[in-house]
Amino acid sequence: MNKSYFETIKIIDSKPLHMPYHQKRYESVLTSLGIKEFENLEDYIKAPEIGLYKCRLVYTPHAISVTYHAYKKREISSLKLIFNNDIEYATKSTSREELDALYAKRDESDDVLIIKNLLVTDTSIANIAFYKNGIRGEERGSTLGVWITPKQPLLKGTTRARLLDAGKIIEADIKVSELRTFSKVALLNAMIDFDILDRCEFLV
Secondary structure, eight states: OOOOEEEEEEEETTEEOOHHHHHHHHHHHHHHTTOOOOOOGGGGOOOOSSSEEEEEEEEETTEEEEEEEEOOOOOOOEEEEEEOSSOOOOSOBSOOHHHHHHHTTOTTSSEEEEEETTEEEEESSOEEEEEEETOOOSOBTTBOEEEEEESSOSSOOHHHHHHHHTTSSEEEOOBGGGGGGOSEEEEEETTTEEEEOSOOEEEO
16 A cells, blocks of 8 residues: 555645645655656646635555645644654655654643754744844844744745745744744644744743
């Protein structure tokens, strides 16, 4: 049985967003499996005409299936730090048992922040970025600073890749001991884009 993978694609009024990044990751996964011929993912998307939807496109080397789900954002204001040096999730596989097991340890928190070898990686559903004051980067109004995302995430998300390409975030190793030195926190994925949290409590 072939292992399956998926892309989560944001749909607004039937239009799929940022398809070049989803297409690139899909092709990268298949290339790693020795596949040299690819489908155009957008050809498979026939989304509802009105509204915000999460498109789940599941694929193997030989098949593609698509479902649509009305989307409601999950509000996050607390993250439980979970330490695990063994977890691997380099490709967006439908086999998420390891991630689900870590998420189940969140207790009263809204989600988990996974720490691997004392470095920050991801939450269970998103990449993460932190705002550092006083680091000279691109000027944004009167504020000097930079958004930093972990250099070694569990999964290199499409939104993360797009914002790196645009120069809106940079990569760096982030030690768990540095978490409280940052002034802002944002979560990144295809559905929420770059979502700066109103507040974020880190719990151990």
